[in-house]
Amino acid sequence: MKFQLGFIVAAANVFASAYATAVPRAPNVADKWISVETGITLPGESIPGNVTLAKRNGAEVVTCYDTGTQVDRAPATSVIDDWCNNHAIGQVVKNGAIIWARYNYGSFTILVSGQAINGCSFKVDSNCNRLLRLPVDRCNTDGENGKQGGFETDLCGSWRFDPGSNGSDF
Numbered sequence: 001m002k003f004q005l006g007f008i009v010a011a012a013n014v015f016a017s018a019y020a021t022a023v024p025r026a027p028n029v030a031d032k033w034i035s036v037e038t039g040i041t042l043p044g045e046s047i048p049g050n051v052t053l054a055k056r057n058g059a060e061v062v063t064c065y066d067t068g069t070q071v072d073r074a075p076a077t078s079v080i081d082d083w084c085n086n087h088a089i090g091q092v093v094k095n096g097a098i099i100w101a102r103y104n105y106g107s108f109t110i111l112v113s114g115q116a117i118n119g120c121s122f123k124v125d126s127n128c129n130r131l132l133r134l135p136v137d138r139c140n141t142d143g144e145n146g147k148q149g150g151f152e153t154d155l156c157g158s159w160r161f162d163p164g165s166n167g168s169d170f
Helices: 002-019 073-088 127-138
Strands: 035-041 061-064 098-104 108-116 150-153 157-165
Touching: 035 073, 061 127, 073 098, 073 108, 073 127, 073 157, 108 127, 127 150, 127 157
Parallel strands: none
Antiparallel strands: 035 098, 061 150, 098 108, 108 157, 150 157
């Protein structure tokens, strides 16, 4: 009976994680993401250019979602640092293209992305970390945690930080 019960519990755990039917729990600072998806979505046209992402003239506008899934700042900055430092920096983003990654923590996900806009193309540099932190630090400012995301837009790019629940971006 002991073996059968252990087998049933193990099978239930496999099915729960496979179908994401586990009861959502509050994010824990010690959590580590389960998986990462990354990619580049290209527009139908190819525009030449390789411009470095340096601070540009013009305003950096932050738009806050102020709704949806809330996450703590620690996993938010962990995702930003991992994606920028290990996946995004050095990528060339042409006008209209979006580079992105979705980090899956099980009970919540975090989508980060960068898009070239307004006819610009650029090579991602260390500004990636700073730009993605803007909606984390300038939105939901009542405390360090409870971050719901948003995006930063400047003359050449749009940078999105978007937590979601159970595999969605909401």
